Amino acid sequence: MVRIRKFKMNESGLNRFFGPLEAKIMDILWDGTEMAIKEVQHVLEREKATNFNTVMTVMNRLVEKGILHKRIEGRKSLYKPIHSREVFLHTQSKEMTHELMNEFGSVVVNHMLDALEDVDDDLVAKLEQKIKDLKKE
Template sequence: MKLQHFKMKESGLNRFFGPLEAKIMEILWDSRELAHELSIKDVQQKLESDKQVNFNTVMTVMNRLVEKGFLEKRAAGRSSLFQPVQSKEDFINNQSKELTHELMEEFGPLAITHMLDELEDADPELLELLEEKINSLKKGK
């Protein structure tokens, strides 16, 4: 599933989703860890700790997340139950991989140079991981 927009000036999940979409995904990811599917009403009640959110608004956003391929929906009597298609970790991993691919396609060596410049303040463990990956790539060629 490929996102159409990445918002540079946002943070966290808001880089990928609208604010309500991000909150809904977070709620559903938390419930997924407990192996639970949630109804629209369940999600609406969890959202209400912030402020009153209309049931129809939550329903519309959740159905759009289904259409976009981020949620699965199944009928359960007169209601529907929802769960994320993938874990939050898998989602973030896939999106960061796609972003990196797009940067490399568009900007190539310039993107690598800027990424390396950012390593000046990197955790030593990250640098070691990078070194191992580079050595592995060298051996493979």
């Protein structure tokens, strides 16, 4: 799995991991099937004009980063995400959590526990079960 090197705290959603156009492209590709650059550009044009070459450059950079898979069919290049949105977000959040734990240790755990005050009871129950399972091991 690819490792996102820049996490942007002041952004939300996919913009935390990607630039604005990258995030829009990933949203489009995660919601659909394998697509050509022209098809992605067409979807983007509904929001605002986006140059074909710009879309092509960004999509090819996502291939280089290991986020998208590119397949040639005739004269057309088709792109699709290597991992589902769920797998990507799960992996990135896990990686981020491990990095925070390695760097800040118990401070991070305390902040996470403080944040539990704002979540539903089901999440707290899952955490309690996870702690019980860890103690058994």
